[in-house]
Amino acid sequence: MYSWVMHEFLVAGGVVESLVKYVSESGRVVKSFRVVVGELSMLDIETLSNAIKTLITQTALRNAVFTVEVEPASIVCGTCLSKMSFNEAMAGLNTDAKEVIHFIPDLVGCYISCVKCGSVDLKVVSGRWVEVRDVVT
Amino acid sequence: MLLDYRDVLIMKRVSQIDKVILVAGGKGGVGKSVVAATTALLLSKKFRTGLLDLDLHGPSSAAILGAENSPIEEADGIVPPTVDRLKLMSLDLLVKGRPIPLSGLSKQEVVKEIVALTDFGELDFLVVDLPPGSGDELLASIRIFRSKATTIIVTTPSALSSSFAERVITIMKSTSVPIFGIVENMSRKSDDSPTLELCQRTGVTFLGRLPFDEIIARAGNITRDQLISSRFALSLQSILNMTGLYR
Numbered sequence: 001m002y003s004w005v006m007h008e009f010l011v012a013g014g015v016v017e018s019l020v021k022y023v024s025e026s027g028r029v030v031k032s033f034r035v036v037v038g039e040l041s042m043l044d045i046e047t048l049s050n051a052i053k054t055l056i057t058q059t060a061l062r063n064a065v066f067t068v069e070v071e072p073a074s075i076v077c078g079t080c081l082s083k084m085s086f087n088e089a090m091a092g093l094n095t096d097a098k099e100v101i102h103f104i105p106d107l108v109g110c111y112i113s114c115v116k117c118g119s120v121d122l123k124v125v126s127g128r129w130v131e132v133r134d135v136v137t
Numbered sequence: 138m139l140l141d142y143r144d145v146l147i148m149k150r151v152s153q154i155d156k157v158i159l160v161a162g163g164k165g166g167v168g169k170s171v172v173a174a175t176t177a178l179l180l181s182k183k184f185r186t187g188l189l190d191l192d193l194h195g196p197s198s199a200a201i202l203g204a205e206n207s208p209i210e211e212a213d214g215i216v217p218p219t220v221d222r223l224k225l226m227s228l229d230l231l232v233k234g235r236p237i238p239l240s241g242l243s244k245q246e247v248v249k250e251i252v253a254l255t256d257f258g259e260l261d262f263l264v265v266d267l268p269p270g271s272g273d274e275l276l277a278s279i280r281i282f283r284s285k286a287t288t289i290i291v292t293t294p295s296a297l298s299s300s301f302a303e304r305v306i307t308i309m310k311s312t313s314v315p316i317f318g319i320v321e322n323m324s325r326k327s328d329d330s331p332t333l334e335l336c337q338r339t340g341v342t343f344l345g346r347l348p349f350d351e352i353i354a355r356a357g358n359i360t361r362d363q364l365i366s367s368r369f370a371l372s373l374q375s376i377l378n379m380t381g382l383y384r
Contacts, residue, residue: 014142
């Protein structure tokens with residue numbers, strides 16, 4: 001149903017457009033930036049990185065250096081306060097469930113429950129989505 | 138410094154929409170979702186129309202409209218399925234009937250993501266179905282759609298419903314989003330309706346009454362033809378025709 005690679009290009013476009021807007025509004029030259037990708041988004045880092053690399057060549061960001069890194073997911077149970085890792089959360093999930101979480105990571109609670117107590121009162125603490133951090137000008 | 142890449146996508150989505158209608162109301166069970174779905178369906182007969190179901194915990198638009206197809210991913214985002222001519226996006230089309238446990242920040246994140254990712258294309262109208270109350274979904278919608286939005290408040294002829302509707306009106310008045318008017322659903326056609334008093338008290342326009350309709354009471358288990366030909370839908374059509382929402 002879905003092409004995950006297509007989603008990486010949409011995200012890459014949004015990242016680059018955000019930076020171009022910042023440059024245009026601030027008048028600054030961006031030297032470097034970090035793209036932090038939440039583990040729950042399950043984005044393909046290499047594809048995302050290559051897409052950003054391709055897109056910035058056509059913009060004022062062409063000389064900027066950047067890194068793309070994964071932020072580990074942490075999910076906390078609101079009932080027993082146990083923490084779950086990405087691997088614990090994803091264990092046994094089928095492709096359909098992973099696709100939904102890939103697009104909207106906060107919906108992870110629709111598909112999993114706490115590995116300790118079984119509660120579905122889960123809170124994503126970190127590693128949910130994509131952020132552009134440490135923009136150096 | 139931190140940049141949220143979804144902000145530019147949201148700006149792009151909103152720029153493609155001419156008018157956004159937020160369907161809100163303070164109390165649950167007053168018929169917001171069926172008003173939102175029927176309004177969107179009626180508008181879609183003449184205009185390019187989308188319906189965005191932001192009742193995150195109780196998304197019912199897909200069931201009301203008998204929609205089952207999943208959204209499809211294209212290069213510019215997730216394309217919502219079409220019901221007759223209406224484009225519909227609802228979390229229920231993704232999670233397929235599962236409960237949706239979300240709290241605070243997660244709700245705001247989901248609203249941002251669903252708006253950023255959904256490619257409705259160019260629309261004349263986007264109708265947004267909001268949950269009861271004045272929580273994250275309402276506040277996030279105000280922030281996202283404020284430049285294009287107007288609000289329809291749905292209430293019933295009860296003092297309790299009016300009281301909660303008034304709280305939403307107070308919030309909306311504190312923002313730059315105008316209130317188009319109040320619709321009284323499940324109306325008894327009584328002159329001493331608390332809805333009229335609410336309109337006088339708040340200075341908000343009374344748009345009209347929608348009758349209690351046995352067919353609509355079975356919403357979710359009726360066809361779109363039954364929905365669109367119901368007394369409820371005909372009354373809503375009259376209200377939409379008279380109030381100048383199209384202009």
